[in-house]
Amino acid sequence: MERRDLHRLAVPLAVVGGIVALAAAAPLLPLADPVHIEVSARLTPPSEGHWLGQDEYGRDVLSRAIWGARASLAVSFLAAAIAGIAGTALGLLGGYFRGVVEILTVRSAEAVLCFPPLLLALLVVTLLGPGAGTLIVALSILYAPSYARVAYAETLAARNLDYVVAQEALGARSGRILLRTVLPNVAPPLLVQFSLTVASAMVLESGLSFLGLGVVPPEPSWGLMIRGARSTMDQAPWLLLWPCLALTGTIVALNMLCDALRDVLDPRGRTVSANPFRAFVSGLLPATEPAPAPPALLRVDGLHLAIGHGPGALPAVRDVSLAVAPGETLAVVGESGSGKTLTGLAILGLLPPVVRVTGGRILYTGRDGTTVDLARLGEPALRRLRGDELSMVFQDPSASLNPVHRVGDQVAETIRAHRDLSAAEARRRAVALLDRVGLPDAARRARAYPHELSGGQRQRAVIAAAIANGPRLLIADEPTTALDVTIQAQILELMAGLKAQAGGMGLIFVTHNLAVVSEIADRVVVMYVGEVVEEGPVAEVFGSPRHPYTAALVASVPEGDDDRLSAIPGVVPPLHDLPAGCRFAPRCGLAEPACTAGAPALESLGGGRSTRCRRWREVA
Amino acid sequence: MTSAADSCRTPLVEAEGVSRAFRARQGLLGRRRDILAVREVDLTVARREAVGVVGESGCGKSTLGRLLLHLLKPTAGTVRFDGRTLAEIGGDRLRTLRRRMQLIFQDPYGSLDPRRTVGDQIADGMLIHGLATPAEARERVAGLLSQVGLDPAHAARLPHEFSGGQRQRVAIARALATGPDFVVADEPVSALDVSIQAQVVNLLADLRESLGLALVFISHDLHVVRHLCDRVAVMYLGRVVETGPAAAIFAAPAHPYTRALLAATPSLVRRRDSSRAPLAGELPSPSDPPSGCGFRTRCPFATTACAEAVPPLEAFGGDGRQVACVRVAEIG
Ligand SMILES: Nc1ncnc2c1ncn2[C@@H]1O[C@H](COP(=O)(O)OP(=O)(O)O)[C@@H](O)[C@H]1O
Ligand code: SF4
Ligand code: SF4
Ligand SMILES: [Mg+2]
Numbered sequence: 001m002e003r004r005d006l007h008r009l010a011v012p013l014a015v016v017g018g019i020v021a022l023a024a025a026a027p028l029l030p031l032a033d034p035v036h037i038e039v040s041a042r043l044t045p046p047s048e049g050h051w052l053g054q055d056e057y058g059r060d061v062l063s064r065a066i067w068g069a070r071a072s073l074a075v076s077f078l079a080a081a082i083a084g085i086a087g088t089a090l091g092l093l094g095g096y097f098r099g100v101v102e103i104l105t106v107r108s109a110e111a112v113l114c115f116p117p118l119l120l121a122l123l124v125v126t127l128l129g130p131g132a133g134t135l136i137v138a139l140s141i142l143y144a145p146s147y148a149r150v151a152y153a154e155t156l157a158a159r160n161l162d163y164v165v166a167q168e169a170l171g172a173r174s175g176r177i178l179l180r181t182v183l184p185n186v187a188p189p190l191l192v193q194f195s196l197t198v199a200s201a202m203v204l205e206s207g208l209s210f211l212g213l214g215v216v217p218p219e220p221s222w223g224l225m226i227r228g229a230r231s232t233m234d235q236a237p238w239l240l241l242w243p244c245l246a247l248t249g250t251i252v253a254l255n256m257l258c259d260a261l262r263d264v265l266d267p268r269g270r271t272v273s274a275n276p277f278r279a280f281v282s283g284l285l286p287a288t289e290p291a292p293a294p295p296a297l298l299r300v301d302g303l304h305l306a307i308g309h310g311p312g313a314l315p316a317v318r319d320v321s322l323a324v325a326p327g328e329t330l331a332v333v334g335e336s337g338s339g340k341t342l343t344g345l346a347i348l349g350l351l352p353p354v355v356r357v358t359g360g361r362i363l364y365t366g367r368d369g370t371t372v373d374l375a376r377l378g379e380p381a382l383r384r385l386r387g388d389e390l391s392m393v394f395q396d397p398s399a400s401l402n403p404v405h406r407v408g409d410q411v412a413e414t415i416r417a418h419r420d421l422s423a424a425e426a427r428r429r430a431v432a433l434l435d436r437v438g439l440p441d442a443a444r445r446a447r448a449y450p451h452e453l454s455g456g457q458r459q460r461a462v463i464a465a466a467i468a469n470g471p472r473l474l475i476a477d478e479p480t481t482a483l484d485v486t487i488q489a490q491i492l493e494l495m496a497g498l499k500a501q502a503g504g505m506g507l508i509f510v511t512h513n514l515a516v517v518s519e520i521a522d523r524v525v526v527m528y529v530g531e532v533v534e535e536g537p538v539a540e541v542f543g544s545p546r547h548p549y550t551a552a553l554v555a556s557v558p559e560g561d562d563d564r565l566s567a568i569p570g571v572v573p574p575l576h577d578l579p580a581g582c583r584f585a586p587r588c589g590l591a592e593p594a595c596t597a598g599a600p601a602l603e604s605l606g607g608g609r610s611t612r613c614r615r616w617r618e619v620a
Numbered sequence: 621m622t623s624a625a626d627s628c629r630t631p632l633v634e635a636e637g638v639s640r641a642f643r644a645r646q647g648l649l650g651r652r653r654d655i656l657a658v659r660e661v662d663l664t665v666a667r668r669e670a671v672g673v674v675g676e677s678g679c680g681k682s683t684l685g686r687l688l689l690h691l692l693k694p695t696a697g698t699v700r701f702d703g704r705t706l707a708e709i710g711g712d713r714l715r716t717l718r719r720r721m722q723l724i725f726q727d728p729y730g731s732l733d734p735r736r737t738v739g740d741q742i743a744d745g746m747l748i749h750g751l752a753t754p755a756e757a758r759e760r761v762a763g764l765l766s767q768v769g770l771d772p773a774h775a776a777r778l779p780h781e782f783s784g785g786q787r788q789r790v791a792i793a794r795a796l797a798t799g800p801d802f803v804v805a806d807e808p809v810s811a812l813d814v815s816i817q818a819q820v821v822n823l824l825a826d827l828r829e830s831l832g833l834a835l836v837f838i839s840h841d842l843h844v845v846r847h848l849c850d851r852v853a854v855m856y857l858g859r860v861v862e863t864g865p866a867a868a869i870f871a872a873p874a875h876p877y878t879r880a881l882l883a884a885t886p887s888l889v890r891r892r893d894s895s896r897a898p899l900a901g902e903l904p905s906p907s908d909p910p911s912g913c914g915f916r917t918r919c920p921f922a923t924t925a926c927a928e929a930v931p932p933l934e935a936f937g938g939d940g941r942q943v944a945c946v947r948v949a950e951i952g
Contacts (some may be wrong), residue, residue, distance in 0.1 A: 162731035163741075166791075168746040169691055170798070171718030184735045265735075335813035336784070454902050483678035484840065489884035489898035512813055514884035542888060556818040557888050558843040564825070565847055567818035573784050 009264060019250050023488035032060035034067040035218045043236040052242050055225070056232050057218075058174035065242050068220035073222075073250070075132055075214070076201035079139035084194055087144035091151025091587035092178050092186070096159055106152045109145040116144055117204070123580035125213045135205060135214040142204075143197050150193050161185075188262045195252050195258035199251040222247050276398070294371035297506045298347070298473055299323040302358035304343050305351070305530075307575070314575040316340050316355065317530045321602070324473065324506040329499065331517040331538065332510045333553075334527035337572055340510045343527075344475045347508070348392055348420055349374060349382040364390070367472060388418040392464040395478035397458035401450040407461040408434065408446025414465045433464040437585075438494055456487035460494070465529045467498060468507075477510040492520055514557055523608070529572060529583050532602060546611040548588045551619050582613070590615045630703050631664040632834045634803055638662075638687050638697035639858075639937040640680075657683040659858040662933075667801065670828060670835040672845035672866060674881070675855035678903055681838045684689055684855070685804040688836060689721050690714065701802070719749045722795035726807035728787035732779040734803070738790045739765075739775030764793040768823060785816035789823065796827065804836045807843060821848055823938040842882055846870045854878045857914035858906055860933060864941030874943045876919045877950070913945065921951050 031575055032050070038058030047055045052061040061138045064393050087109065094106035112120070117506035123136040147536040158164055159182065167177045206223020215221040222243045229239035315338040324330045332340045345351050347362055362374040366389055374382070386392075402410060411430035415421060421429070427446070435442035436461040450458055459479060464473060476495065480488035499505055517538060524541050526534040526549065534547040545551040555566040570587040575581055579586050581596035587594070592615070600614045613619065625765055628862040638661050641654040658680040665671050665688075673681050688699060690706040694733055699706045701717065709717065722745075725731035733741060742764055743757040752760055762772035768789040779787055788808060795803055805824065826836050841846050846866050853863040854875065862867050862875040872933040873879045880899040901918040904910055912927040919926065925946055936943040 135637075162725040162727055165686075165691060166725065166731055167744070167793070169718065169721075169723040170794075171715040172744065172748050173715070180736075181733055185733065190842070291726055335815060360634065375910075408876045457903055484903075485886075486676060486880060486884045486899040487902065488886070492886070493898050513886065514814065515888045518888050519886045523820060553815060554888065556815045558818065558821070558841070558847055559888055563847065565818035565821050567822055568815035571785065571816075596690075 009257075012253055012260050015253040016250075017272045019253065020073060021068065022054075022066060023073050026066050026070055029066065031066060032166060033449040034059060034063040034220045036060070037218075043232060043239070044237070045238065048594075052407075053236070053238060055239055056228055056236075059218075060222075061225075061239065061242055062427050064220040064225060065222070065246055068222045068225055068243070069250075071132055071215045071221035072202055072205055072247075075135050075139065076198045077203050079136045079143060080194055080197040082136065082140040083143035083197060084147050084190065086140065087147025087149075088151045088183075088190055090144070091148040091153075092155050092182060095152040096157025096174065096178055096182065102152075106148050109148040112141060113145045117327070121208055121213050127163065130213055130216055133214050135208060138208070138213070139201050139204060143201065146197070147190065147193055150189050151186055154189055154292040155182055158182050158185050184265075185400050188265055191258045191262050192588060193474075195251075195255045198254055202247055202251065206362070211562070231605065239260060250610065279361050284357060295323060297324050297326045297328075297365060299363045300343070300347065301361040301363065303343065303362065304358040305339070305346055305355055306358045307355050309356070313358075315358075315530065315578075317346070317451050319358070320527070320530075320532050320601070322525050322535070322587070324508055326504045326506055327499070328523065329507040329509060329521045331521035331524040332508060332527060333512065333514060333517050333524055335512060335572055337529065337575075338529055339530040340512075341477055344392070344477050344508060344510050347374060347473075348386055348390055349377065349379070350386075364473070387414050387465075388495045389472045391469075391471040391474055393459070393462055393466045393474065393479045395477040395481050395619070397455060397462045397482070398450060400462045401458060403450050406447050406449055406452065407458075408448075411446075411461065411465045411468055411595065414468045418469050430464070430468070433468055434461065437464045437467075437498075438490070439464070443498045456483055456490065459483065459491055463491075463494065463498070465504065467505075473508070475508045475510070478512070479509075480516065481511070481513070488516070492516065496520060514542065514553060515559075526553070529575070529578060531583060532613060533584065533612045534610070535609070536605075540607075540609060546605060546609065546616040546619055547584075547613045548590050548615075548619055552587075582612075589617060623734060630659045632667045632669075633663075633665040633688055633836075634669060634700040634703060635661055635663045635684075635688060636698050636700075638684075638694040638699060640687055640692055641695045647824060650670055655798065655907045656858050656909065657906060658687060658694075661855075661858075661860050663688070663860070663863075664851060665834050665836060666804070667834055668828075668832045669851065670837060670849040672849035672894045673836060673838045673855060674840065674845055674852055674854040676840055676881075676903060678906065679841075679855045680858040682806050685723070685806050685836060685838050689718075689723055689804055691723070707770055716749070719720050719745070719751070719798040720800050721802040722800040722804070724788075724795050724805040724808045726793050726810050728791060728811060729779075731791050732787055734779055737776050737778055738782070740795050742775070742790065742794045745794065749798055749829075749879045751798060752951050756907070760797065762799055763792075765790075765829075767796070767820075783816075785812050788812060792820075792823065792827070796831070800833065802834045802836075804838070805840045807840065808837075810839065810841070810861055817844070824848060842885060854881070857904065859914060859930075859944065861915065861944045863933070865936075865939060867939075868939045868941060870939075872940065874948050875915075875945050877922050880918075915945075921947050923947065 022617055036059060041054045041058040044054045048200060050060050050062065052065065055061055055064065057464060090105040090109050093113060094102040110529065120142060121138040125134055128134045128137060164181055167181050205214055205221065206226050209221055209223045215224060225243035226240065229243065233240055300320060300322050303317060303320045305315045308314060320343055322330065334340050336430040344353060357375045360375065363371055363372045364374050401407060408427060408430045411433055412426040415426045415429055431443050431446045432445055439457055439460050441446050453461065472488065480491050483491060499507055512518060523536065523540050524538045525532050526547065527550050534541060534545065534550045541550060542554055545554060552568045556568060558565055568587055575585065582600050585591040585595045595614060600612050602610050602612045604610045636872065638658060639656065640658040641655060641656050643669060661684060673684060675681050687694050690699060693707065701721065706714065727735060728801045732738065739761045742761045746752040746757045746760060747754065761775050761901060765775060767771045770786060771791050782790065809820050812820060821844060827833065837845060837848050849866045851864065852869050853860045856877045862878045869878060873882050884898055899918055904917055912929055913931050916922040916926040931944045931946045933942040933944045936948055
């Protein structure tokens with residue numbers, strides 16, 4: 001466990017620990033006898049001898065609150081813990097083994113939930129007689145099934161995870177798999193369950209004690225104190241305050257502790273937090289550079305994007321420039337983490353809150369002929385453009401469709417968001433669009449929900465929505481990566497066909513697949529850790545690369561006849577640890593000392609080609 | 621006991637007519653249907669042989685891989701490992717046998733326990749099978765890490781501190797820790813970037829060579845399979861539709877599905893031929909497969925004869941190839 005984790009745990013741990021220690025130390029503290037009755041001092045307000053006052057029998061409230069904590073905490077913690085252990089065991093076994101074991105464990109535990117809680121408690125009391133011990137047994141039985149359910153559901157999900165199957169494949173025994181692999185991974189929701197159970201056990205304890213089923217008066221417990229104070233609420237309202245404060249305070253501290261524990265137990269740590277205000281302000285800042293010639297469709301100039309803010313901000317995209325002409329298909333290719341997707345999202349103003357534009361321009365010339373800088377356009381203006389002149393298709397079609405609406409309605413909605421049409425007319429157009437993107441039996445499928453379509457059909461529906469308003473620029477981010485090759489071929493053909501029909505639509509196709517690029521694009525931009533390293537017409541760039549990274553990527557495509565694939569050594573450097581000078585130098589076969597001394601600039605080679613390599617002439 | 625010569629001649633892994641059905645319910649109240657994920661598959665893997673299993677998602681590749689390791693029980697047919705029928709050996713003896721057969725997964729993020737150090741996870745197999753004391757295991761973990769090209773000092777790190785390609789190396793190290801002679805790799809490079817994919821494919825090829833592993837390499841990418849495998853089995857809708865030497869199938873695919881699969885795979889060197897229409901339609905539901913040839917709903921050569929009976933896998937072309945298509949001889 002790291003220091004920062006201890007830091008997070010310190011406060012809630014100290015509070016809960018303090019409460020428990022206070023209760024445990026009750027016999028050692030100089031407290032008044034909690035059951036000593038002094039009827040003459042009934043309901044006296046706080047005084048020097050009795051800091052919190054005296055109750056309806058004149059007993060010292062402070063003493064009763066601390067002694068009462070013993071009963072309340074012991075009952076609720078023990079009950080929650082016993083229920084937790086038993087319920088978790090049942091849930092783990094049931095979820096892991098399924099079948100008969102599931103019936104014997106989870107299902108029979110759930111049968112308990114059918115009994116009214118009070119009836120169940122009465123039953124236990126009749127068998128065991130009243131007292132704190134009985135209360136613990138009754139509450140444990142009552143709460144175990146909910147743990148069993150949570151553990152069961154989590155185990156079901158976990159048992160098919162690859163790393164659990166991996167343990168099985170290693171030949172590990174079931175017990176070892178359950179304890180070492182499944183349990184730690186299902187623990188976080190169970191911890192939350194624990195804090196909820198303790199809280200609700202404290203509340204139930206008071207109810208059951210009142211019925212004479214739990215802690216027996218005159219022994220103190222917070223529950224009994226609340227009960228007692230209720231009847232004298234008019235004369236002595238503070239008597240209600242103390243036990244309630246103690247109860248809520250303990251529950252809040254406990255919730256905080258469980259939350260902190262859950263976060264600390266998550267090995268992935270916490271994410272950078274955004275500063276929306278800074279992002280907002282930087283969006284308002286005017287461009288300082290002189291206005292350059294407007295592009296025919298889109299030109300990105302020296303775009304910089306940063307993740308997070310302050311000194312820890314990561315420069316995810318640096319000095320990216322690219323242009324798309326009307327009717328052109330530009331592929332943006334690069335490995336994961338190269339900044340392809342962020343660049344695409346920046347164009348549509350859809351950057352996630354942690355990412356902001358720290359420099360550069362995104363000039364777009366609209367249908368009406370005016371040129372705007374999309375990087376500085378306000379959200380309302382962007383929203384008018386999005387889905388109309390500019391649109392986007394994402395990698396995962398199911399994430400782009402709303403699961404509770406019919407696909408036809410979703411396409412129709414996109415049309416009506418930008419066009420003043422009747423619902424019927426929009427729906428008619430939606431069906432025509434679905435037919436155009438090759439959804440078989442479009443009129444019927446328009447009424448289908450997304451889950452009723454296959455992945456390929458969903459992607460067709462998403463494309464239908466994207467082209468619904470005849471966009472001038474379509475950005476497709478890995479639209480075929482999640483699909484099978486035969487379906488990918490269908491979608492690529494569809495996109496090529498749509499572009500041919502909708503003369504003038506520009507397409508930015510983001511992908512990591514070089515072969516797909518060569519099938520669909522006119523020009524290609526190759527990106528590496530947030531920078532453009534090479535640009536030019538596809539056939540030329542792939543045929544005779546002018547950057548060692550492009551050359552290595554092309555060589556690593558498994559199409560040649562050699563037995564060994566050609567691999568790029570090393571790994572993509574992380575953004576927080578970029579190499580000095582040329583970012584590719586540590587993996588580059590041509591690297592020389594000058595390469596690490598200074599970062600090479602993007603150099604134009606003529607013929608629409610450019611490269612960011614000082615030794616491009618030597619690239620084979 | 622079988623003699624050494626015998627055990628060389630028997631294949632290491634032998635699947636005979638294995639099928640696997642899954643129970644599934646359609647909708648909340650819908651009736652139960654059986655999904656036939658794998659149907660009557662015969663497959664043998666010789667010692668030191670690499671066999672590729674290719675096909676699109678849902679065709680049953682992963683299910684077949686798990687059947688070969690007896691991580692799933694077949695609903696029909698048998699799987700033999702080193703001459704022993706896996707379904708007949710139970711409990712402890714099967715667990716002991718697991719030392720010799722391992723699985724590598726597709727998703728390098730999901731296949732490692734996020735809460736335990738990679739060193740501990742690599743050591744698991746050795747400790748489970750009592751192959752090493754904890755101290756010895758630690759030493760062997762360092763050796764395995766450098767064998768797969770990672771820094772031995774990284775044993776104490778958690779999985780999230782590694783990149784996808786590095787995690788896949790960790791997963792490979794874990795699979796190799798028990799000294800297996802049979803490994804099923806289920807799309808081990810599909811989630812990786814091309815440059816990293818090449819590193820991992822090369823690593824697998826080297827390890828297979830140096831350790832003499834028998835390998836079943838599952839992939840949807842024929843190109844990758846060709847680099848690694850001697851033999852290929854192409855699956856469609858739970859059945860093997862074509863099998864034979866990798867080079868021969870790649871050079872001249874015979875089954876209409878294999879042809880379509882190769883044609884649909886985008887290529888850097890050959891630009892898309894616009895006259896060649898992509899395969900229409902989608903994979904039929906495995907709970908309701910078409911009668912006769914499973915491919916007939918999408919096959920450009922389908923005739924009425926194709927609907928009548930399931931075409932059996934039959935020898936074709938004399939290069940050790942088998943094809944399940946009634947018209948394979950005609951369509952040339
Ligand atoms: N545990 C399971 N329960 C129900 N259906 C399954 C299960 N595992 C696989 N299937 C189904 O079996 C078929 C084959 O799946 P799979 O072997 O994973 O194919 P592949 O690996 O080729 O993508 C698919 O239709 C899949 O949905
Ligand atoms: S600048 Fe130097 S290190 Fe960078 S790609 Fe070119 S040759 Fe390699
Ligand atoms: S049997 Fe008929 S449908 Fe099946 S692949 Fe051959 S020609 Fe096509
Ligand atoms: Mg699979």
